[in-house]
Amino acid sequence: MASVNRFIQFNDETIDTQMLHRLEMLAGALSDAPYLKVTTRKLIELRPAESAVSVSVFWRHRPKQVERQGYLSDIYLLSAGFWRNFSLAAWKQFTRQQSPLSSLREQLLLCAEEFRLSEKVMKERPGTAAAFAVREQVYREYHQDQLEQNLKKGFYADAFLNSAYLSLRGIEPERAVEWEALQLMWKAMFDAHSTADSAAIVDRMSARLEFMLKDDMIHTYYTFGESAEKVPPFHYHEGIEAEEAEDPEEIETIEEWFQTWHRESEMKDAAAMEFELERGDSQLATGGREEAGADEVQQTGRGDSSGEHLEDNDAEDRDMDSGPKKAGGKFGRANEQVVYHEKRLAATGEHGRMIADWRRKQAPHVRALLKELKKRITQRHQDYRTNLNAGRLSKNLLQLALEERPKPFYRKSAPSKELDAVFCLLIDGSASMVDKLDETKQAVLLFHDVLCGLGITHEIVLFYEDAYEASDREQPNYFEWMHKFEDGRRDHAQEIVSFEAHEDNRDGFAIRWMADRVKLHSEKHRFLLVFSDGEPSAYNYAENGVVDTANAVAEAKKDDIEVLHLFLSSEPITEQRAAFYRMMYGNKSVSADSLEQFVDQTLRLLKRTLHLVIQSG
Structure with missing residues (x-):
């Protein structure tokens, strides 16, 4: 697990994105719920409103094998155990009962269910035994230590739960003799076959517990997550009166609970809802829909063209935003509330002298690279050769009669192609790019000039999120084109030197957006380069932003799009930071140790990728 040097050093924590992605795929497979997300929290939890289950950070900072098996045991318990074998009805009935020891009662039931469901999962899936064995060993030691501390501090309710956990694992603490009668009742859990059985046992113990213990628990060792009473509103079919409709079915299992929330979120993202969400109420008059035609036009559309009038289209692009589009679930679950805008980046001012100076400085590198690449391309073309012993038969067959050893064959040269x-x-x-703008612009200009020189189709886009307008309801994102695929070899240096720094960056969303555009191209080699100077940072996009970016990179690779990352820094790169970017981009992440090296690294990256294209062409 990698980490990054952050402003708050004691909060130097990041999740291993590859591991979390594997856990998410495993959870989805075990529960037969592809929509299921996996997050990290203090304790394992169920969070249906987010379509997520949470594994516990309890396993962090342990040996790698222990950490891995611990996370696996959390997933097995949640998605193969609680998912279909825990009764929500029994849990609701149990939690509605009033008690001065409500926290102890609930945690005892969850402790009992963890034991019952662990045994059930291991019986049904013997391959999970190794992970549960590690889980039992680590938690045994943990509860033994907690029992000693809680007894010393006088936290007897907490100590009783520690003792109850150990008792189910065959360990009888010597200092808990006064709980012997309760422990006998507790051991009936070995015969429990359902959540209702476990709840009945805790109920039988409650009166004696309330008599012996004055205070409820201080610590939390088990938590259910979101309240089981929290369910989305039932939607009646249009035209049916509420009193005429049947009551919604009682939700019995965790699986049904999650599916209810998932269906609710899908309804919110449905296309039929987008008009009201994005454009507001149409405010139809009494006369009906005919009068809605008088509403003011909200958007205009136009076709795309690759003709000679591209100049006019550019001007139109600059003046007109394409209008906001709702991401929904298309670009990853972490970006469901994103609203994005696409537009041409307008050139500001006259930068002719600056562009000429940068190009003069870069010219030797560009010329050398173009010369080398064109030479390699030429070498791959075969020369036209005649008088061969094998190949295509020539039309001139006179030598068959005149020569003793005729060679009437020839080879055709390979056709020249781009x-x-x-x-x-x-x-x-x-915003963090503000002190690196000139170096970045020079690198982008180099990228543009080399690819134009080789006639390679390419696109250059600036992406950012408006932090000041972002909210829970929507997060506005912007894509500004400096050069589009349709532009061919046209020079857009003025636009390149005009881009500015803004606020936040939602990298995973941007990679998916661009990958969607690249997938429309049929070229054999498709490359997506990301120039960035930091980790993903946007509204509600902290730890899950790292995971989302890693997932976006993995998805692009599945579509045969090679994602490369160039990290720009104004100070030497530490191994920790380099490892952090490798965690998101794999071994395709390159770092520039200083601003002066950024252009050089861009040149090396282009040279390496283009050589690969030529060799495999």
Whole structure:
């Protein structure tokens, strides 16, 4: 697990994204719920409103094997145990009972259910035994230590739960003799076959517990997560009166509970709802829908073209935002509330002298690279050769009669063709780029000039999120084109030197957006380069942003899109930070140790990728 040097050093924590992705796939497979997310929290939890289950950070900072098996045991318990074998009805009935020891009662029931369901899962899936064995060993030691501490501090309710956990594992603490009668009642859990059985046993113990213990628990060792009473509202079919409709069915299992919330979220994202969400009420008059036609036009559309009038289209692009689009669930669950805008980046001012200076400085590198690449391309073309012993038969067969050893065959030269590749460049437009703008612009200009020189289709886009307008309801994101695929070899240096830094960066969303555009191209080699100077940072996009970006990279690779990352830094790169970016981008992450090296690293990255294209072409 990698970490990054952050402003608050004691909060230097990041999750292993590859591991979390594997856990998510495993949870989805075991529960037969592909929509299921996996997050990390203090304790394992069920969070249906988020379509998520949470594994516990209890396993962090332990040996790698223990950490891995611990997380696996959490997933087995949640998605193969609680998912279909825990009764929500029994839990609701149990929690509605009033008691001065409500926390102890609930945690005892969850402790009992963990034991029952662990045994059930291991019986049905013997391969899970290794993970549960590690879980039992670590938690035994933990509860033994907690029991000693809680007895010393006088937290007797907490100590009783520690003792109850150990008792189910065959350990009888010497200092808990006064609980002997309760422990005998508790051991009936070995014969429990359902949540109702476990709840009945805790109920029988409650009166004696309330008599012996004055205070409820201080600590939390088990938590259910969201309240089981929390369910989405039932939607009646249009035209049916509420009193005429049948009552919704009682939710019995965790699986049904999650499916109810999932259906609710899908309804919210349905296309039929988007008009009201994005454009507001149409405020139809009494006369009906005919009068709605008088409403003011909200959007205009136009076709795309690759004709000679592209100049006019550019001007139109600059003046007109394409209008907001709702991401919904198309670009990853972490980006469901994103609303994004696409537009051309308008050139500001006249930068001719600056562009000329940068190009003069870069010219030797660009010329050398183009010369080398064109030479390699030429070498791959076969020369036209005649008088061969094998190949295509020549039309001139006179030598068959005149020569003793005729060679009437020839080989045709390979047809000349352009490189079968497409490139796109995503540029982080967050505020942290403000002190690196000139170096980034020079690198982007180099990228543009080399690909134009080779006639390779490419696209350059700035991406950012408006932090000031972001909220729970929507997070506005922007994509600003400096050069589009349709632009061919047209020079957009003025636009490149005009981009500015903005606020936040939602990297996973941007990668998915760009990958969607690249997938429309049929080229054999498809590359997506990301220029960034930091980790993902946007509204509600902290730890899950790292995971979302890693998932976006993995999804792009499945579509045969090679994702490359170039990290720009104004100070030497630490191994920790390099490992952090490898965690998201794999071994395709390159770092520039200083601003001066950024252009050089861009050149090396382009050179390496283009050589691969030529060799495999």
